Ligand SMILES: *[C@@H]1O[C@H](CO)[C@@H](O)[C@H](O)[C@H]1NC(C)=O
């Protein structure tokens with residue numbers, strides 16, 4: 273699951289595009305934040321294989337995907353209410369001459385990565401969504417989801433679950449609206465142009481990038497601290513990670529080409545990068561998507577764009593053509609002002625690390641501009 277949400281704080285917008293400015297990673301107008309996010313959520317105790325080594329990890333993956341195993345709802349033993357404050361590592365980037373001063377994008381990465389997913393350091397002018405936003409004049413907040421990167425890594429069986437993840441995104445969005453982001457700045461604020469205190473009307477646009485639950489066993493799954501003690505030594509029981517470069521390729525990359533469009537495949541150094549920045553995920557996070565109870569968003573009046581990767585193995589078994597039914601999407605967002613489905617040609621699940629990433633970024637940013645955000 274990966275998504276970018278645009279929270280806009282007014283109607284000021286201009287039909288002007290900023291010229292693209294090449295910049296190195298360290299020259300970006302960005303600061304690091306540790307956000308203390310207070311949340312309540314309804315999690316669950318699951319009957320699940322406990323993972324304390326690689327043998328357990330493979331057993332977990334096979335058990336999860338065995339057709340006669342209980343499904344995730346049937347595995348629930350009891351509900352667990354969570355009420356706590358978690359430290360979330362975030363990065364806020366604000367262009368000095370932002371043309372979209374009234375908007376902030378908040379980007380959530382999917383399982384298997386952290387916030388670096390949005391800020392690829394190889395050929396950033398092609399692959400970094402953060403740079404694409406800055407060049408178009410947008411501010412963007414990226415963060416490490418609970419249980420990976422530099423954010424807190426709680427118990428993988430009862431705490432690291434999707435209902436809590438959703439409330440954390442909600443909490444971060446509220447902090448942004450209330451002007452509370454910079455209160456927890458750990459770096460120099462002088463790198464940023466001043467952020468206004470936002471409290472005005474809200475407009476939201478969700479650019480949802482394929483929110484489906486991956487099968488646990490498709491990529492070879494290993495116990496994180498055993499897979500790489502140096503990278504993942506601080507992860508505890510129940511955290512698993514795609515174990516090899518081939519596992520990352522199977523899950524997130526496609527070698528297929530869309531011949532008609534003449535696009536497809538990936539650059540090998542992006543696979544190296546994807547493997548280097550891979551991140552563990554809690555076993556119950558893989559199980560808990562059916563507990564999200566997302567329902568119908570009938571109060572949402574903003575625009576929604578769904579982005580799918582044409583050859584997505586994790587979400588669509590390798591081919592997303594026809595995967596999005598416009599009638600179903602309309603029923604989920606009955607009052608959205610604009611619903612768009614964009615299929616990015618010739619790419620696998622990892623949209624930001626595939627050839628043509630920048631084509632998809634343009635489609636998202638054009639959609640926002642078209643909708644006045
Ligand atoms: C932000 O944190 C990253 C590590 O996550 C580090 O590489 C980078 O230098 C930090 N940037 C600033 C401005 O402190």
Ligand SMILES: *[C@@H]1O[C@H](CO)[C@@H](O)[C@H](O)[C@H]1NC(C)=O
Nearest residue numbers: 342343344345346561562563
């Ligand atoms: C799980 O199985 C039950 C039947 O035992 C069914 O009612 C339910 O819809 C299933 N849930 C999921 C998420 O597949």
Ligand SMILES: *[C@@H]1O[C@H](CO)[C@@H](O)[C@H](O)[C@H]1NC(C)=O
Nearest residue numbers: 306307308357358359360424
């Ligand atoms: C969160 O960060 C604060 C401030 O750095 C620290 O005092 C607190 O112990 C952290 N909480 C956890 C759970 O790590």
